[in-house]
Amino acid sequence: MAFTSDLPPLLSGVLALAVVLVLVWIGGRIAPHLVAPDWLRLRPYRGVGTRLARLETLVLGPRHRLHLIRCDGRDVLLLTGGPQDLVVGWLPRDAA
Numbered sequence: 904m905a906f907t908s909d910l911p912p913l914l915s916g917v918l919a920l921a922v923v924l925v926l927v928w929i930g931g932r933i934a935p936h937l938v939a940p941d942w943l944r945l946r947p948y949r950g951v952g953t954r955l956a957r958l959e960t961l962v963l964g965p966r967h968r969l970h971l972i973r974c975d976g977r978d979v980l981l982l983t984g985g986p987q988d989l990v991v992g993w994l995p996r997d998a999a
């Protein structure tokens with residue numbers, strides 16, 4: 904950019920930052936309206952023989968979370984975020 908050589912370095916940097924921020928803002932406004940091809944879309948992996956899935960997560964506090972996990976067709980509750988993760992218990996098959 905030849906026209907910025909006459910500007911002081913600080914003003915040139917601020918101007919460059921402003922241009923980048925405007926371009927990011929314009930990209931953020933346009934991106935939701937674009938249609939991505941199928942090969943580019945993000946999808947969860949559903950491979951053959953998937954045995955483990957996270958069904959739900961409940962936030963209990965700033966660090967602690969309670970996860971409902973399905974493993975081999977059974978549901979288990981896991982408590983994470985403390986000094987040690989904890990298996991709360993397996994749910995009966997009737998409750999699943």
